[in-house]
Amino acid sequence: MTDLADAPNARDVDRVVIRFAGDSGDGMQLTGDRFTSASALFGNDLATLPEFPAEIRAPAGTLAGVSAFQVQISSEPISTPGDEPTVLVAMNPAALMSDLNRLAAGGTIIANDDAFEERNLEKAGYVDNPFEDGSLDGYTLIRVPMTRLTREVCEPLGVKPRDAERSKNFFALGLVSWMYTRPTEPTLEWIAQKFAGRDAVIAANTAAFKAGHAYGETAELGSHVVSIAPASLPPGEYTNINGNTALSWGLIAASVQAGLPLFLGSYPITPASDILHELAKHKNFGVRTFQAEDEIAAVSAAIGAAYGGHLAITTTSGPGVALKGEAIGLAVSMELPLVIVDIQRGGPSTGLPTKTEASDLLMAMYGRHGESPMPVVAAHSPAQCFDAAIEACRIALEYKTPVMLLSDGYLANSSEPWLLPDVDSLPAIDVSYATEPNQTNEDGEPVFWPFARDEKLVRPWAVPGTPGLMHRVGGLEKSDGPGNVSYDPANHGRMTDIRAERIDRIADDLPDVVVEGSPGAKVCLVGWGSTWGAIRGAMRRLTADGLDVAHIHIQHLHPFPNGLGEALRSFDRVIVPELNKGQLVKLLRAEFLVDAQGVNKVMGQPFTAAELESIVRQTLSEMEG
Amino acid sequence: MTDVETTTTRKDWATDQEVRWCPGCGDYSILTAMQLMMPELGVSREDTVFISGIGCAARFPYYMNTYGIHSIHGRAPAFATGLAVARPDLSIWVVGGDGDMLSIGGNHLIHALRRNVNVNILLFNNMIYGLTKGQYSPTSEVGKITKSSPYGSLDQPFNAVSVAIGAEASFVARTHDMDRKHMQEMFRRAWEHPGASLVEVYQNCNVFNDGAFDTISKRANRDSMLINLTHGEPIKFGADAERGVVMDGGDAVIVDVADVGEDALVVHDERRPNPAVSFALSRLAAGPTEPTPIGVFRAVERGEYASANSAQLASAQEQAGPGDLAALLRSNPTWTA
Numbered sequence: 001m002t003d004l005a006d007a008p009n010a011r012d013v014d015r016v017v018i019r020f021a022g023d024s025g026d027g028m029q030l031t032g033d034r035f036t037s038a039s040a041l042f043g044n045d046l047a048t049l050p051e052f053p054a055e056i057r058a059p060a061g062t063l064a065g066v067s068a069f070q071v072q073i074s075s076e077p078i079s080t081p082g083d084e085p086t087v088l089v090a091m092n093p094a095a096l097m098s099d100l101n102r103l104a105a106g107g108t109i110i111a112n113d114d115a116f117e118e119r120n121l122e123k124a125g126y127v128d129n130p131f132e133d134g135s136l137d138g139y140t141l142i143r144v145p146m147t148r149l150t151r152e153v154c155e156p157l158g159v160k161p162r163d164a165e166r167s168k169n170f171f172a173l174g175l176v177s178w179m180y181t182r183p184t185e186p187t188l189e190w191i192a193q194k195f196a197g198r199d200a201v202i203a204a205n206t207a208a209f210k211a212g213h214a215y216g217e218t219a220e221l222g223s224h225v226v227s228i229a230p231a232s233l234p235p236g237e238y239t240n241i242n243g244n245t246a247l248s249w250g251l252i253a254a255s256v257q258a259g260l261p262l263f264l265g266s267y268p269i270t271p272a273s274d275i276l277h278e279l280a281k282h283k284n285f286g287v288r289t290f291q292a293e294d295e296i297a298a299v300s301a302a303i304g305a306a307y308g309g310h311l312a313i314t315t316t317s318g319p320g321v322a323l324k325g326e327a328i329g330l331a332v333s334m335e336l337p338l339v340i341v342d343i344q345r346g347g348p349s350t351g352l353p354t355k356t357e358a359s360d361l362l363m364a365m366y367g368r369h370g371e372s373p374m375p376v377v378a379a380h381s382p383a384q385c386f387d388a389a390i391e392a393c394r395i396a397l398e399y400k401t402p403v404m405l406l407s408d409g410y411l412a413n414s415s416e417p418w419l420l421p422d423v424d425s426l427p428a429i430d431v432s433y434a435t436e437p438n439q440t441n442e443d444g445e446p447v448f449w450p451f452a453r454d455e456k457l458v459r460p461w462a463v464p465g466t467p468g469l470m471h472r473v474g475g476l477e478k479s480d481g482p483g484n485v486s487y488d489p490a491n492h493g494r495m496t497d498i499r500a501e502r503i504d505r506i507a508d509d510l511p512d513v514v515v516e517g518s519p520g521a522k523v524c525l526v527g528w529g530s531t532w533g534a535i536r537g538a539m540r541r542l543t544a545d546g547l548d549v550a551h552i553h554i555q556h557l558h559p560f561p562n563g564l565g566e567a568l569r570s571f572d573r574v575i576v577p578e579l580n581k582g583q584l585v586k587l588l589r590a591e592f593l594v595d596a597q598g599v600n601k602v603m604g605q606p607f608t609a610a611e612l613e614s615i616v617r618q619t620l621s622e623m624e625g
Numbered sequence: 626m627t628d629v630e631t632t633t634t635r636k637d638w639a640t641d642q643e644v645r646w647c648p649g650c651g652d653y654s655i656l657t658a659m660q661l662m663m664p665e666l667g668v669s670r671e672d673t674v675f676i677s678g679i680g681c682a683a684r685f686p687y688y689m690n691t692y693g694i695h696s697i698h699g700r701a702p703a704f705a706t707g708l709a710v711a712r713p714d715l716s717i718w719v720v721g722g723d724g725d726m727l728s729i730g731g732n733h734l735i736h737a738l739r740r741n742v743n744v745n746i747l748l749f750n751n752m753i754y755g756l757t758k759g760q761y762s763p764t765s766e767v768g769k770i771t772k773s774s775p776y777g778s779l780d781q782p783f784n785a786v787s788v789a790i791g792a793e794a795s796f797v798a799r800t801h802d803m804d805r806k807h808m809q810e811m812f813r814r815a816w817e818h819p820g821a822s823l824v825e826v827y828q829n830c831n832v833f834n835d836g837a838f839d840t841i842s843k844r845a846n847r848d849s850m851l852i853n854l855t856h857g858e859p860i861k862f863g864a865d866a867e868r869g870v871v872m873d874g875g876d877a878v879i880v881d882v883a884d885v886g887e888d889a890l891v892v893h894d895e896r897r898p899n900p901a902v903s904f905a906l907s908r909l910a911a912g913p914t915e916p917t918p919i920g921v922f923r924a925v926e927r928g929e930y931a932s933a934n935s936a937q938l939a940s941a942q943e944q945a946g947p948g949d950l951a952a953l954l955r956s957n958p959t960w961t962a
Contacts, residue, residue, distance in 0.1 A: 037958065040958075040960065041958055041960050042960075043960060043962060186958065230962070231962075232962075233962045234962070235961075235962055236961070236962060237955070237959050237960070237961050238959060238960055238961070238962055239954065239955065239957050239958065239959045239960075240957065240958075241957070249953060249954060252948070252950065252953065253950055256948070256950050261711070263707065263710070263711050265707055282948065282953070283937055283938045283941035283942070284938075284941040284942045284944070284945040284946065284947060284948050285947075285948030285953075286938060286942075286948065287938075288710055288711060288934060288938065290706070290707065290710055292703065292706075292736075293703075293732055293733065293736040294732060296700060296703065296733075297700070297703035297706070297732070297733055297736065300696065300697075300700040300703035300704045300707065300733075301703050301704065301706050301707025301710070302707055303696075303704060303707065304676070304694070304703070304704035304705060304706065304707030304708035304709075304711070305707040305708060305710065305711035305712075307674075307692075307694055307704075307708055308707075308708045308711040308712040308715070309711070309712070310711045312707070312711075326697050327696075327697060327700065330696060330697050334694075419962075420954050420955065420959065421954075423950045423951045423954070463712075464671065464672065464673075464674050464692040464708075464712065464715050465671055465672055465712070465714065465715065466671055467669070467671045468671070469671070470670055470671055470690055470691050470692050470693075471692065471693075472640075472675075472686050472687050472692070472693035472694070472695065473693070473694055473695070474677075474686070474687075474693075474694055474695025474696060475679075475695060475696065475697055476695060484642060485642070485687060
């Protein structure tokens with residue numbers, strides 16, 4: 001087989017957005033993932049959006065069972081999985097029915113012709129065959145009998161027809177790889193590795209992939225061949241990474257940087273479980289993973305480990321944070337380092353477990369009883385989850401406080417190329433245990449006060465096993481200094497103030513607010529978390545058109561970076577796009593008395609750059625009008 | 626452990642904090658038993674941690690001059706599990722009441738027991754809610770009249786020992802607050818046991834449930850009402866050891882020794898792998914108004930969780946070598962731009 005990565009007759013384009021859609025059992029996530037990997041190794045910039053139902057296997061062929069994977073590959077730097085796909089691979093009628101409305105006008109549909117038979121059409125809700133009723137007239141339709149061709153190519157290998165059919169996603173992958181001039185070796189190598197020991201499966205998948213690849217040529221689809229040149233990314237070594245993996249590795253890196261063992265207490269929950277899976281693999285780093293009996297036990301165990309001197313983490317999603325609230329309040333009271341990772345998903349209640357949303361910000365800020373302030377850090381791109389995890393751990397350890405780290409379902413599962421950092425350049429995390437008494441009692445004897453504080457109002461971390469520093473901590477209010485149980489009203493007031501003050505002061509050690517784009521702009525987009533990609537995309541298009549727009553992305557949501565208020569007041573309009581009903585905008589308005597305006601989307605989907613671009617254009621024209 | 630610490634006294638294990646239980650509370654005698662026993666173990670104070678939840682019993686850590694966490698309601702076994710996994714070198718005690726351990730924290734208790742984490746769990750059972758001022762608890766008898774059950778409670782109570790045996794516990798014992806020596810013996814046995822140990826301590830709440838255990842624990846009643854379980858010995862009780870326990874079709878039954886003969890009595894075997902007989906013994910008394918077994922019901926050796934976890938870490942390091950961050954970041958395919 002020729003590798004057509006450099007096909008001379010291919011049409012060059014800057015970017016393409018492909019959406020693979022099929023039944024949950026069709027292997028669309030794997031197909032998309034493989035296509036992405038090949039593109040990454042080829043050197044394109046890319047961003048992905050996996051979308052799958054909460055059901056493991058909804059009834060085959062139904063709309064509920066449609067699983068899709070969207071990827072944008074580009075020769076230019078990009079930050080989103082694309083506004084709308086230009087190519088839709090539809091493995092069955094349900095996939096076409098559910099995802100056609102996303103396809104760009106004039107886009108290409110590659111359909112598995114064999115699946116478009118009466119029963120499947122009926123299950124998807126089609127009255128007439130869309131291939132025949134003219135409803136696809138505005139699109140380029142490529143019908144390919146993928147199931148039959150896969151079966152045929154597998155037959156000589158002795159693979160049973162039913163087993164052979166399961167390889168049809170590799171046929172689709174082969175065809176699309178040919179059309180987009182992807183290198184084939186990475187996929188073939190991956191098949192051999194992934195299915196090692198299952199020779200029949202390797203043979204069937206390889207045959208199907210090669211058949212799909214060859215099909216393009218023999219079926220004279222040459223006019224569709226497109227090539228996307230490698231992107232000119234900053235030089236260095238790259239890997240393709242999703243948010244949950246980056247976050248897991250960030251936690252491990254923080255443990256290495258701090259010189260402390262990592263302890264994870266977790267209870268499986270979508271879309272956070274992959275962090276537990278990933279960390280459980282790395283016991284050779286001294287990582288202890290504890291799958292608890294419930295969310296409360298998970299955070300409680302982590303706090304126990306923190307008391308014992310470990311870098312303690314608990315990972316979950318919104319429903320889990322709600323359950324952990326009381327224990328997090330205890331960590332606030334005990335002033336122990338702890339990182340709570342919230343991979344946000346659609347809510348309330350079970351909501352949309354596999355879809356993204358960023359509606360836990362106010363819970364992260366205020367979702368505990370009593371006055372219980374804690375730092376909140378948000379990750380903003382899949383790869384940046386690595387840095388965000390280190391930052392959350394650094395704050396927790398250096399300031400002896402629980403920290404909420406927010407990510408979301410989109411960042412968790414989406415991937416992008418990551419310029420690998422030099423591990424020697426990672427931030428140092430300065431942490432030590434108390435080893436000596438820190439006070440002298442009336443009799444002149446050295447004693448240990450667990451709530452004596454340093455100049456940053458941070459208390460000492462004395463871990464069990466240290467002679468002479470035995471002390472008791474707990475949820476009851478403690479006396480300022482000695483740390484004994486205290487019901488004194490003035491002491492409670494003072495301790496409440498200190499708990500707030502010590503978190504507020506962290507801002508003095510953080511970078512001041514950063515304004516990107518035009519500092520003199522009239523309009524500023526203020527974002528947090530995963531809206532970063534769409535805001536960046538919109539900014540690129542607006543500035544390319546010569547429009548003045550600024551962008552502030554807030555990584556530290558509590559405390560806010562110094563200078564944020566002044567920066568916000570310098571703009572005529574502040575627009576705050578959020579995947580919630582307006583949570584950051586409330587905080588900004590309350591904190592800084594600015595007339596910030598929210599733009600909100602709560603549909604289980606990230607913003608597209610086009611949506612934000614249009615909002616800004618509309619605002620600018622209103623301002624002119 | 627240092628030489629100095631092996632010669633501590635009760636005073637060394639007590640904090641300077643004023644003990645704030647109601648005068649006459651059974652908790653005082655449990656605290657005394659603990660403070661008297663600790664110096665005998667030869668463990669140092671800095672290597673010892675007491676962890677509690679919420680309730681009267683949960684104030685216990687404030688009075689022990691060790692490391693300690695007064696945590697949140699019901700969760701002490703979970704905090705202790707995390708600490709034990711992180712720090713298998715420590716000696717960890719969990720203290721809680723019947724509400725803390727069997728109601729709000731029932732889930733954590735059973736999971737700590739089944740995992741067999743090396744913690745010693747003391748369950749102070751007074752069959753009432755004390756700190757919230759007198760509601761019925763998950764061990765209160767059916768029909769209990771309290772503020773929250775003026776017409777009598779409807780809930781079938783838990784039998785703590787039965788629950789623990791059912792939860793795969795490897796060590797289960799029962800003692801009571803009127804017998805310091807027996808408490809000390811049970812605490813010591815719990816500490817010696819490698820794995821999770823549950824010791825139920827019948828404890829009098831003289832304010833909200835006074836005399837709940839008088840029928841069995843008053844000195845005059847003990848001979849006839851307390852059945853001492855001793856490993857390897859036939860189970861007998863009574864002033865003249867005239868009564869005993871036999872197994873009858875899966876049930877443990879109290880008999881007169883004269884009727885059945887000494888050889889028919891159950892010889893207590895706390896190490897029996899099958900928990901059925903221990904469980905049957907736990908069902909002998911429906912409550913502390915009938916002859917009630919005390920002592921060690923079950924003490925079997927089973928893999929301990931935290932050390933098994935440490936072993937996994939060690940073997941992972943042996944196989945994969947110590948963690949290499951730069952290599953980790955390159956563990957998926959990479960390319961150079």
